[in-house]
Amino acid sequence: MGIIIKPIVTEKQTFITEKKENRVGFRVTPNANKLQIKAAIESLYGVNVVKVNTMNYDGKRKSRYTKSGVISGKEAAFKKAIVTLKDGQKIDFFSNI
Numbered sequence: 001m002g003i004i005i006k007p008i009v010t011e012k013q014t015f016i017t018e019k020k021e022n023r024v025g026f027r028v029t030p031n032a033n034k035l036q037i038k039a040a041i042e043s044l045y046g047v048n049v050v051k052v053n054t055m056n057y058d059g060k061r062k063s064r065y066t067k068s069g070v071i072s073g074k075e076a077a078f079k080k081a082i083v084t085l086k087d088g089q090k091i092d093f094f095s096n097i
């Protein structure tokens with residue numbers, strides 16, 4: 001499937017997962033809707049999805065100073081999905097390591 005780009009494993013997302021163990025974050029394609037995200041997670045990981053919350057993030061403006069002057073640019077925009085799983089289920093990303 002081309003909907004799920006990668007799981008989000010950051011400090012903030014880990015704190016959310018520790019507080020409520022059945023919530024997991026994913027970075028998804030910007031044109032994906034909640035039903036497509038739910039179907040992709042269920043088929044990829046074999047879990048039951050109860051709820052999907054999505055957020056669209058704009059790219060941040062960045063600039064840096066170099067010898068030749070100021071270089072300015074922009075980070076890419078992305079969409080994030082927080083998936084709530086059925087009670088008692090969880091996804092372990094580090095089981096194969």
